[in-house]
Amino acid sequence: MDYKYIEQLLDRYWECHTSEEEEQILRSFFAQKDVPAHLAQYASLFTFMKEAQEERVSDDFDDRFADILAEESLRHDVVRTQARTIPFRQRIAPFLQAAAAVAVLLTIGGAAERAIGGSQQEEGTAAPVVANTYIRSDRVAEVVTPVESKNEATAIVQPDSMTRTQMGVDAQVKEN
């Protein structure tokens, strides 16, 4: 059998010119039993490399490591809750949120106040609002008073009883 290829590979192996695949070929070649005498001196090296791949951790390694990992896991959780650094932006976020909420409330409040104020004024001049509810008559008297005075309209109010009054409408009807 011609061993030229193997000899060439071996020469290149010592010079570090072999690829991973070629080195695998050498290991496989030297793993067989009938290696020619002139190459036999190197056979032990390649079989040693192959055997060295079989080294394993001891059988109880996994169990021991599971315990260590469980302990470490507890420690890690504690460390994380104790020493987590919070960036400045994140720290002031709740205050910013609160400030934003207050600002929104103030804006809405301001707008609502203005809107209500405006409608009350409109009510005063044209009185188009229909208050179609049961109101205590003494309050109706209060509400209706400005309408009466400005539009010279009269609302008939019976002070002692509950009256269903169509405010404004009565006034407008009377106006017409």
Added chain:
Amino acid sequence: MKEISFRNDVLPLKDKLFRLALRITLNREDAEDMVQETLIRVWKECQDGKEIDNVEAFSLTVCRNLSIDYHAKLEQRNVAFDEDIHDQPDTTRSPFETMVDRERFQMLNALMNSLPEKQRTAMQLRDVEGRSYKEIAEVMQISESDVKVNIFRARKAMKEKLKR
């Protein structure tokens, strides 16, 4: 980037890490300690959500650095590394070694372990683990040409000793 599963991607590396640690510490018990420490380190990195491009190379690098540090500590305590090997009784041998030609394995193992750390680590990763020069360079944090030089010297030394 791909999410790393500690159980599926990291834990199965234990034997590879062990072989590397053993090549550096030259003691099975110490090598297992190094593997445990490496796995915990990588687990923490995963927990903290750190991005690891090549988890295998990263783990091997951590393992090697821990093993080298351990070696340095041993030396500080004035315990010679070689003495340490000779002091090791046969109880530290793996069951595997009892099956194979023990004498020959031990002889070559001692030969390889007598090389400087860089040479034996590079040789371990190339000739035992079958890694590329690029990967070895990444693990050892040196250039590819330096990896080749170390492997070249290691092979040459082994060849010389085998010839005798």
